[in-house]
Amino acid sequence: MTDLDKALADIVAIRAQLVRGSAFRGYGAAAFAATAGLALITATAQSLFLEDPTAQPLLFFGGWIATAFGALGLVGWEMRARARRHSGGFADAMIGDAVEQFLPAGAAGALLALVLARVSPETLWLLPGLWPVLVSLGILAGARVMPRGVALVGAWYLVAGLAVLVLTAESHALLPWAMGLPFGIGQGLMALVIRQASIPPQPSITHQAPIRHPASEAADGDA
Template sequence: MSEVEQAIAQIADIRAQLAASTRFRGYAPEAVGMIGLLSLMIMLMQLVWPARFAESDQQYVMIWGLLMAAGCLLIAAEAILRTRRARDHMAQPMLLSAMRIVVPAAVIAAAVPVAILAYAPKAAWIVPGIWQMLISLVAFASYATMPRRIVWPGAWFLLSGSAGLFLAGAQGGLTPLVVGVPFVAGHFAIAWALSDRGSDREGGVHA
């Protein structure tokens, strides 16, 4: 390898390291807050009309799964648009760095419930807890590029997901509050964390 090629490779490594440790501002708190509002609406619908929207654990998984999928698409689309609008040469590498954390978790979040609904529907009550712990995993894994207070919603989803598994198991199934409260509070907490523009990590994608 020539010295020029070595220099180019070193520059690429430096850019990758910077992308993995610089504040990423591609996630919009407004989009996450909207998911929190939709979560609140769904929880209230399941409380008021349980026969229609909370008939079984499988129905819980399908309804909340659709919300999770729509939320992921909304957040991803917003992040891509904000990245394209940014005049920062680090924007694209930082988006790719964020995707390396989010995409595997999203695949797990989709594959697990599909397999459970297809082959073990009676175990559907474990899915919301798994979703919440996956969100926690993404939050903690993204700490280097997120505001420091992202640890609070990360901790919330970890604790609520763990508690939800035990509560659902003890009650013999899911309830609107066991499923809804963690998602409502957690998404509003993430929106609050993302709204922190005074982070000591400078750089990143700006709106």
């Protein structure tokens, strides 16, 4: 390896280290709030128009998969726009690093759904509880480059997913709100965390004693 090749390799390594060590500022509160609304709308629509979701798992999960793609599109569009505005030449690298954090959890959720649908359709009732658990793992994996407070969002998804598993353990029913509430509340919490992180800290106002000129002090002493 020539000195030039070594220097270029060092530059690439330093750039990657900078990307991984920097807080990602591409997330926007508006997109996450919109995804919370999508989850609540989907749960409401299925409650009104899907008479027996357990007997129609394809329609039930098809609606939620479409909602997930819509949510990914919203977050991805805003993430790309904000990253280019705030991260400059590191935008593409930081987007790739952010996606890399969530990719294992997303891939696991998709493959899990395919395997259960193929080999054990009667266990599909597990997915509304398992998906939030996987989302929590993805959030916690990316917490180091996300705003402070996202750990609480990850904890919410974990607790909500486990609660759904417990609540549906007897009936094995597919419930629209078992998906809508965990994701609606979770995405809303994420929007609040990102919104709070985007507010610049207010400078503290301290009261200081007035500074007196030595000449005035001398005049006071003579008086």
